[in-house]
Amino acid sequence: MTGPVRRGLKRGLLVSAALIAAGGIGWAVYRPEAPVDPAASYAAAVGGPFTLTDVNGRPFGNDQLRGKPFAIFFGFTRCPDVCPTTLSRMAQLRARLGSDADTLNIVFVSVDPESDTPAQIGRYLTLFDTPIIGLTGTPAQIAATARAYAVYYQRVPLEGGGYTMDHTATVFLMGRAGEFVTTLDAHESEGPSLDKLRRLVRG
Amino acid sequence: MKHFSLLAALAALAACGGRPPSGMVAVHDGWARETTAGVIVSAGYGRIENGTGQDVRMTGADTPVAGRVEIHNVTDDDGVMRMRPLPEGIDIPAGETVELRPGSYHLMLLDLNRPLRGGERIPVTFRFGTGAPVTASFEVRNAAQAAQGGGQ
Numbered sequence: 161m162t163g164p165v166r167r168g169l170k171r172g173l174l175v176s177a178a179l180i181a182a183g184g185i186g187w188a189v190y191r192p193e194a195p196v197d198p199a200a201s202y203a204a205a206v207g208g209p210f211t212l213t214d215v216n217g218r219p220f221g222n223d224q225l226r227g228k229p230f231a232i233f234f235g236f237t238r239c240p241d242v243c244p245t246t247l248s249r250m251a252q253l254r255a256r257l258g259s260d261a262d263t264l265n266i267v268f269v270s271v272d273p274e275s276d277t278p279a280q281i282g283r284y285l286t287l288f289d290t291p292i293i294g295l296t297g298t299p300a301q302i303a304a305t306a307r308a309y310a311v312y313y314q315r316v317p318l319e320g321g322g323y324t325m326d327h328t329a330t331v332f333l334m335g336r337a338g339e340f341v342t343t344l345d346a347h348e349s350e351g352p353s354l355d356k357l358r359r360l361v362r363g
Numbered sequence: 364m365k366h367f368s369l370l371a372a373l374a375a376l377a378a379c380g381g382r383p384p385s386g387m388v389a390v391h392d393g394w395a396r397e398t399t400a401g402v403i404v405s406a407g408y409g410r411i412e413n414g415t416g417q418d419v420r421m422t423g424a425d426t427p428v429a430g431r432v433e434i435h436n437v438t439d440d441d442g443v444m445r446m447r448p449l450p451e452g453i454d455i456p457a458g459e460t461v462e463l464r465p466g467s468y469h470l471m472l473l474d475l476n477r478p479l480r481g482g483e484r485i486p487v488t489f490r491f492g493t494g495a496p497v498t499a500s501f502e503v504r505n506a507a508q509a510a511q512g513g514g515q
Contacts, residue, residue, distance in 0.1 A: 237402060238403075238404050239404075239446075240396060240404045240405055240406035240469075240471055240472070241406045241435070241437055241446065241465055241466065241469050241471075242437060242444045242446070242465075242466060244396055244406075244506060244509065245465040245466060245509070245510075247506070248506040248507065248509050248510035249510055251506060251507065251510065252507065252510045252511070279401075280401055283399050283400060283401040283402060284399070284401075284402055286399055287397060287398070287399055287402070287505070287506055288506045289505070289506060289507060312443050316445075318448060319448065319450070320431070320433065320448070320473075322473065324446045324447075326443055326444065326445045326446075327443065327444060328442050328443050328444075329439075329442065329443070329444040330442045346439070346466070347439075
């Protein structure tokens with residue numbers, strides 16, 4: 161490559177780099193303020209078809225949830241703290257819906273299919289005095305469902321020989337056609353959560 | 364002057380949540396979650412008040428209903444909940460109270476030898492290294508009671 165050509169190429173690269181940088185700065189400066197709504201980032205990504213197994217060992221697909229809005233939560237039955245806290249809260253919120261309570265389904269999906277048999281999930285869910293649809297499946301079915309809901313989970317061995325599961329503990333609120341509506345924030349007080357549920361069931 | 368000392372005493376009482384300094388470690392409002400057949404883990408909560416003049420460390424706990432008890436903490440990592448054991452225990456500085464509560468520090472009751480029924484009471488013994496252990500009576504709460512009293 162001769163000198164002038166190389167210089168020209170170099171200059172071209174520099175100009176391109178400068179333009180890209182300027183464009184980047186311009187984009188960063190002129191980008192309109194994005195609304196700070198963590199739920200919005202889920203909208204395009206959350207939900208979709210799944211095939212799992214209910215507590216009676218029968219196949220259960222997403223189509224069986226059509227027609228009613230639902231709140232869906234991923235967890236595991238050996239989870240003594242976060243999962244019962246969330247499910248108790250859902251039971252309490254549903255009770256607060258009064259006459260609208262029956263228009264909402266609550267769905268619990270296990271992220272620990274190796275331990276959580278349909279019967280085990282069925283027993284676990286009797287602890288919460290509200291009907292909850294408990295689902296498990298093969299590891300592949302669980303993985304596909306978690307992927308559809310952008311849910312992370314990971315089995316973590318503990319030193320004492322046991323294990324725990326790290327998992328996304330977000331409650332996703334889904335509409336009648338299975339479309340994503342919003343999430344419940346575990347840290348928000350009852351009022352805002354109840355408002356979201358009322359909008360969901362009446363919307 | 365007399366009034367001043369009375370006020371000071373009242374202020375001191377108020378600062379301790381209405382309790383005079385106990386001079387010892389006390390566990391208040393202990394409770395555990397109800398379970399059912401086949402569910403072999405529960406969680407225990409409560410407030411540990413260090414009324415002594417010295418820092419203490421809660422190093423472990425036992426209860427006759429569980430094969431073993433671990434001290435755990437939960438962290439919320441941008442929506443991902445991670446529960447981890449705290450094998451070193453929890454430090455409780457002199458005069459302070461540490462709360463074990465849902466979504467935070469808690470006792471993990473493992474290998475339950477029977478289901479825990481709502482309304483019953485179970486003894487839980489807290490260990491403090493070489494210090495004297497403290498036994499508290501934990502109330503077993505069902506999901507509705509847990510959501511109202513000890514939930515958020």
